[in-house]
Amino acid sequence: MNSGDLTKLIKAEALNLGFSACGIAPAEPVDSKERENFNQWLGNGFQADMSYLERNQDKRYDPSLLVEGAKSIISVALNYYPQKILNKEQLQFAYYAYGKDYHNLVKNKLTRLLEYIQTIDPQSSGRVFCDTAPILEKYWAWKSGLGWVGKNTLLILPKAGSFFFLGEIILNSELEYDSPKKSHCGSCKRCLEACPTHALTSDGNLNANLCLSYQTIENRKELSASVKQAMKRTIYGCDECQKACPWNNRFATANNEPDLQPNEGFFNNTEQDWQNLSVESYRRIFKGSAVKRAKYEGLIRNISAATDADKTE
Ligand code: SF4
Numbered sequence: 001m002n003s004g005d006l007t008k009l010i011k012a013e014a015l016n017l018g019f020s021a022c023g024i025a026p027a028e029p030v031d032s033k034e035r036e037n038f039n040q041w042l043g044n045g046f047q048a049d050m051s052y053l054e055r056n057q058d059k060r061y062d063p064s065l066l067v068e069g070a071k072s073i074i075s076v077a078l079n080y081y082p083q084k085i086l087n088k089e090q091l092q093f094a095y096y097a098y099g100k101d102y103h104n105l106v107k108n109k110l111t112r113l114l115e116y117i118q119t120i121d122p123q124s125s126g127r128v129f130c131d132t133a134p135i136l137e138k139y140w141a142w143k144s145g146l147g148w149v150g151k152n153t154l155l156i157l158p159k160a161g162s163f164f165f166l167g168e169i170i171l172n173s174e175l176e177y178d179s180p181k182k183s184h185c186g187s188c189k190r191c192l193e194a195c196p197t198h199a200l201t202s203d204g205n206l207n208a209n210l211c212l213s214y215q216t217i218e219n220r221k222e223l224s225a226s227v228k229q230a231m232k233r234t235i236y237g238c239d240e241c242q243k244a245c246p247w248n249n250r251f252a253t254a255n256n257e258p259d260l261q262p263n264e265g266f267f268n269n270t271e272q273d274w275q276n277l278s279v280e281s282y283r284r285i286f287k288g289s290a291v292k293r294a295k296y297e298g299l300i301r302n303i304s305a306a307t308d309a310d311k312t313e
């Protein structure tokens with residue numbers, strides 16, 4: 001089969017599997033400008049204590065070190081914008097954490113896509129990835145023509161927004177390639193203005209030390225008074241820079257993935273229920289959920305910070 005026909009079949013199957021978009025880039029070493037930006041970001045200490053981001057730079061910058069003979073990177077996007085949103089009186093979670101852990105969901109779909117590719121192109125082999133290996137996911141999604149990286153540092157899909165999980169297959173077959181898209185942020189800076197901690201810099205970077213997603217999920221230490229204040233009612237993650245984006249406000253539509261629908265406990269819990277959350281209830285409500293990354297102790301810390309009566313609004 002020629003590379004053009006193979007590419008068409010792969011993209012059609014990606015949509016069949018429920019992905020909203022699929023694009024493909026040649027698996028070349030990462031552009032020097034991108035490498036310089038990432039090195040500068042690390043040099044600034046913007047990765048906070050996520051030291052895994054400092055390791056495996058050779059693999060991060062050269063996909064052929066992850067998959068021998070790599071020729072193509074297939075990037076996909078899966079919509080996670082919720083069907084139903086917690087009401088304002090409730091304690092809040094970032095939308096991506098409403099359902100089951102996206103790592104498994106995206107990887108399972110990508111594994112099915114790779115198996116399909118191997119049935120129509122038996123010589124092909126590759127590996128699937130979703131946020132678990134040293135890969136510059138947003139860069140590859142941009143290179144694959146899925147969208148552009150906005151000033152909120154997230155990938156924005158044209159006429160769809162940024163509430164998407166990303167995943168990749170690095171494949172040893174040649175395919176037809178897409179072209180990167182230009183930014184359509186223009187003079188907008190709503191995400192920078194909406195960020196409660198000024199974690200976004202004017203040159204398009206994120207300082208994770210200041211970001212509430214980092215603070216409420218990755219940070220295992222005590223939360224500072226300023227972080228507690230900025231969290232308001234959110235106890236896991238933060239979506240403020242996405243909620244402010246006109247591309248989301250205009251185009252986001254609800255996902256229809258069964259695994260991304262929250263269970264009843266998640267929606268029904270009152271503030272008091274969360275404050276009294278037992279280990280057993282935590283395990284039941286968040287079985288298979290990405291929220292487990294913060295661990296029980298971390299979530300309890302966040303609940304206590306968000307409901308602290310001494311906080312001034
Ligand atoms: S997730 Fe929240 S804290 Fe982090 S950059 Fe976006 S708005 Fe700011």
Ligand code: SF4
Pocket residue numbers: 150151152153156184185186187188189190191192244245246247
């Ligand atoms: S809010 Fe505006 S500047 Fe920020 S990512 Fe969206 S379009 Fe770009």
